[in-house]
Amino acid sequence: MRIKPSIPSRKHGFSLVETVLSVLIMGLVFSTVLLAYTQSARRAEWSGMSLAAQAMCLRQVEQFHAAKWDTQSTPQVDQTTNIPSPVISILDLPISGTNVAWATNSCTVTNLLVCSNPITNIKMITVYTKWSFNGVSYTNSVVDYRAPDQ
Secondary structure (H helix, E strand, O other): OOOOOOOOOOOOOOOHHHHHHHHHHHHHHHHHHHHHHHHHHHHHHHHHHHHHHHHHHHHHHHHHHHOOEEOOOOOOEEHHHHOOOOEEEEOOOOOOOOOOOEEEEEEEEEEEEEOOOOOEEEEEEEEEEEEEEOOEEEEEEEEEEEOOOO
């Protein structure tokens, strides 16, 4: 008795439609991963610039803290009015080529009178740092209070 080999009715493998669909799905997955990577890189750059602007604000506030303000001396000394404003400088970021980020510090000093016994003078110091990222302007601010040196 002789056995006939079976004739395959269909070849096994992927059809053209299955191959094209799998390539499309992989393309969507890779483009989503690439988009997420670029968005996270852009957000990390924005965060670095925001932190550098905040440090620039705090540096200006420290200048006000270091200035002498003595109301009990004769004549009274108030060096808090000698702090320059506005100040334009470069944000403290890594720079290569032309990616320099400029920022502007501006300050306002408001004299406040606290009605206590005795009456006390204090100053409210507000520092704003304006900077831009991708054509959009942002502002960081710090508010601090200072009493005279005693």
